[in-house]
Every structure is written in structure tokens, then in C-alpha cells.
Amino acid sequence: MSKHTLSVMVENEPGVLSRVAGLFSGRGFNINSLNVAPTLEKDVSLMTIVAEGDDAIIEQIVKQLRKLIPTIKVKDLTELNSVDREMVLIKVNAEDSKRAEILRIVDIFRCKVVDVSADELTIEITGDQSKIGAIVNLLTRFGIKEIARTGNVAMQRSMQIEL
């Protein structure tokens, strides 16, 4: 079992999200995250789907996605050199005694504080999965009250070199 990030270009038409979601639920495929947004072309949307499965299952997922009539293109970014990012908002307990330490973590990870109250901080983090995993881990011990994640978005690199 491994995670694959799929970039799926679809016609931006009613029902297309439900076709994709129905494909995953109807066939029992595992979906980790799904992100949909418009592109520069007004009738095209881009979905980024993180799916989990062995090679045969991922192959089926890719083929089944291609088979949907409104699908224009499917790329398995895991097999290509790509960048991927997720944005996460985390509301964490931050009494006075803990605040300094939390801010230090925020600093180290180059995140942003986007909201403050007497005993909470809301932090915005953007990064790849390992960075997000790491910071979520570090903040857990302070008590995470709420977390909202966008799901991964990803893109194939133009030049096949890691920056």
C-alpha cells in the first residue's frame, strides 16, 4: 500500500465531483484527500486526489478516472518529479506559560499566526506532508482544539530537478 497523488483535469460541469466521489465509494477505493478548484480555463477544473492502494489498485483508480466521460487528463504525480503542498489551519491551546514555546515552533517552521486570543493561537502552515506531519506532532502536546486542512495540491515540476 502506498499513497499516490493524482492530478485530474475535468470538465467543469455539474455532477463531476459526485462522479469522482461515487467512483471511489462505489468501488471501495481509499481516498485520503481531494481538492477541487477552477483553472485559468473557465470550463476546466483541476482535482488533486491523494489515494492509497497497491500498484494494481492505483492502476485501476487511474484507469477508472480516465473512463469517466468528463475527465480530460489524469497524471499520477507520484511517478513524476513533482511539488506538493498542503495548507493547514491549527487552533492550539496557548496559555501564557506555553505561548513562547509555541511561537518558537512557529518561527522554526516558518508558519504564520493568523489569530490570537487570551488562551489560543491559530496557526497557518503550508508545506509538504512531512513538514505538516512534523508540526502537527509537535503541537499535539499543547492540545490542538481544531484543525482544518485543504488536502494536497500538487504539480509536476517544469525541470526535472529538485530545488
Added chain:
Amino acid sequence: MKLTGAQILLKCLEEEGVDVMFGFPGGAVIDIYDEIPNSKVEHILVRHEQGAIHAADGYARASGRAGVCLLTSGPGATNAVTGIATAYADSIPVVIFTGQVPRALIGNDAFQEVDIVGITRPCTKHNYLVQDIKDLQTIIKQAFYLARSGRPGPVLVDLPKDIQQQKVEFDYPKDVSMRSYKPTRKPHIGQIRKVVKLLKKARRPLFYTGGGVISSAAHEELTWLGQKLSIPVTSTLMGLGAFPGDDDLFLGMLGMHGTYAANMAVNDCDLLLAVGARFDDRVTGRIDTFAPNATIVHIDVDPTSIQKNVSVHVPIVSDCKPALAALKKETEGTLEEFDWAADHKEWVDEVQGWNREHPLTYKDDGEGIKPQYVVEKIYEITKGDAIIATEVGQNQMWAAQFYKYAKPNTLLTSGGLGTMGYGFPAAMGAQKAFPDKLVIDIAGDGSIQMCIQEMMTVVCNKLPVKIVILNNGYLGMVRQWQELFYDKNYCATCMDAQPDFVKLAEAYGAAGFRVTEKKDVEKTLREAFKVDKPVIVDIRVEKEENVYPMVPAGASLTEMLLV
């Protein structure tokens, strides 16, 4: 000229060459019905929407053209869902038009509103809700194109009532182009050459063919390849008729109720050429023991079918016809230098030996009428020149085993979904496509009651379908499983409380016959087939006859229970 949505629909159907549609009216399609008398498209009024969709499906299977049905919103549409799923499972081109409440009411739980596009999303190839009259003609064009091309399938178009009433210029597009849908039609020639190489090396090649050969009309190419290269052929239920059923190289069906020879051949072959078939569990049995000694070539137009259930060595995404035509072209030149028949003789002898050892058979000793005997007689009387529809269950398997299909599109049966009630309305649709052909529904006493209401439709439309009920008083196939695997606990499978089918036929204005003795089977069938109106022949067969061979669910193909 500006026309209403309703008028445009009918005009588009004419442009698509649709001569008949099967339907049932209601408030949400009354505007369309209002225009039907002015249209060239004939409308057959069914008695239940399930009948309409199966009839459109049967019409499509028999004729190779797309079937069409027209239904109202809400219950009209939901009544057709079983038939849509049936067509989807077997990849049959059908276009379904449903009425919908006016756009302003959609989402309001309006009277007879149902989200039929949502409901049928997983059982259509694609579906549409028309939201703008300007899109109507493009959508209809796409619907027919999608239904017929690539891997065919049902397409549903939901038409809000106000769209049917709005007007727009009639301008039916001449062709379609969809950037998101470009099915691969032709094979990669490199892959075809690989197959030729494999064929030259193979000692024990076998064709395993399915419904794709029929839907792409590749039967001539298949027959040429099988006969000229001397390769035995086994077929799925859906593929019967693509290769001549009486040819010595034909092994019959494989799988759960396949022949001994076919299942042994799959087990022993060294090259399996899968064409338009999809390695369904009823065909493969235990998957990890399927074709254990073979290099597998898989030709299919649908990439998702390839590598889904088994891993194959040479995948070829292509329509079956161009792929087999390419294979023919690449091997034609070898016929002079290479004696294929001699090369495969040992193998063909072995396969035919299995067939002699354990042919399809049944014990015909007692007093009673054996259902297999009835099917054999139907074959003899019709000389194979009939269109056979089947219901589902034992009747279906006997119809597949004991009738030899010589031509494609002559067996109409619900293979993928196994829908009881399919056969009779499908036969009705086929009869509409071929008014002069003998169309027979080989039925079970249980299944026939699921769409029996269409008796009225066939009588009043003069569609002289012949229904032959293999009446065993049981939901026989389920009873067989109970007998073999559930200690004969015949719970809810005894159906001996049944109508008098002869009187029932007569009540509808059809003819009814009953046969209780073997000696009358042939005579009565001959008489019944000559009647120029719909007929029910109620044949009281042995109640507890089983279908053999049988591979228990989940067992390997070689673990067959024999007669």
C-alpha cells in the same frame, strides 16, 4: 425554424435513424407525447417501465442499433433503473429520455421529482440533466455517440418540463467531438505482432471470447482466425454466437456452468487469447488457479477491464474488430508456409477427446420431461435460425448449453446483472426489430412472472413472441444451490402456487399450450411456433433437475461437478 424542446427531441431521433422507441407517458413528458403523432418515430406503449427499457435493450442486442426509451419523471424513471443497470452490465447501447420537473422546482421535493441523474450515475455510461435549451441538441448527439462508441452502454438524458416547452432554432450537429472522450479504436501494431510471435510458439492456444466480439461485430474475423489457424474457441455466455456453435473447434461456454472440455482447455492451454471478455468471477472460478499454464493476451476496448482481475502478459486496448482484423492480416501470409492445423493437431485432438469423454449431457431415463430435451428440440425445430431470449436461472444456462448459436446477436440474455424478467420484454424488442423472425423467450416459471404484464403489449402490437416456460415449480437455480450447498433447505424457492399460464395467455388474447408428457413436446412446440400471435407454452419439466457441469462458487475450474 424555431422548435420546442419536445419537437427538437423527436427531430433529433429521426436524424439519428431511430425508428421506434418504447415508452410510458406521464405529466413530465406530456409535451413530448403531444408531438409523437407528428413524428416518424414509432412509439410502443409498454405496461411497465421495466418492460420499456428491457425492450429497448433487446432491440439493441438483436439489431446492433441503439435502443431508445421515453419515460416520465419520478416513478417512471425509477422503474427503469433495473433495466438500465442490466444494459450497463452487458454494455448495451440504449438511450433513455426521462421527463423531469421544471427547472424552477428541481431540488424542492416537487411532485414526482427524483434525482434520476444521481440515481443512475453508477449504472450508466454517462448521463445528463439538460439545464439550457441551447445545449439540448449537442447533448442528444453526444448521448447517441457515447452509447454506441467505445465500450457501448446506456446513456440517460433528463429533460425538465420547461425545457421541453422552450423554443430554439433546430440545428442538429453533424458530428461530435469531445476533448474528454476519445476511445481507442485500433490496436497498437507492435502488440499484434507480439501475439503473432506467441501464436507461432504456442502448442496449446485457446480463444476465450466474450460479448465484446459481438458488440464490435468481429465474428467473421474470429471465425477466420479460429478455423484457419486451428485454434479451439470457448466463449462466455455473452459471447455465444460469435463463433459457429456447431463447429468442431467450438468448446461451448466456460466457467461455472461451462463444458468439461472448455474448462479443462483453459486449465491446460499455453496461450490464452482473451477477446472482448472481462474475466468475470462466474467465468474464472478461483482466480489464482485460472489458466495457470498460459501466457495471456487480452484484447478489450475498455482499459479498466485489462489487468483488473488477472494480470496479463500482452494487453491490447482496442475495439475487437480492428484488433482481430489486424491479427488476420498479420497471419494471412503464414498460411502457405505454415501448417497450423498440423501444428495444433495434438492439442485439438486432446480437447475433442475431453468433449467425447464428458459431453454436455443429461440423464433422460425417467417418465418426466427434461428441460434440456426441450431446449434441444427448440434447436432442432428452428435449425438454429431464431432469436433466443432467456430469463435468468437454470432456464438461462440450459438455453446457453443446449442450443447452438450460429450467428451473433441471436442470444439475448442478462449476463452481467442476471436480471429475472429480462427475457420476455427483450424478446418483444427483438421482435419489433425483426417482425418476420421467430423470437423465442426460453423462460422460467419464476422469472416470467416478473414482467408478464408485457403480454398485453405484444398482443396489441402484434409482436408474436413465443414464450416457452421450463416450468419446474421452483426458483430452480436457487433451489439447486440449496440442494447442493444448504442441505436441501428449500426456503422460499418453491413456487408451485402459480397462475394457469394457458388461461393467462388466453386472457391477454394470446395462445396458450400446456405440455405434460414428453411425447407431446416436439409436436406442441412445432404447432406453437406456427401460430401467428404471441404464445405461451407451459412445459411441466422435471422439478429437481440440476444444471451440470457446475463449478461451485470460488472453486477452481477443474473442480467440476458432473452429471
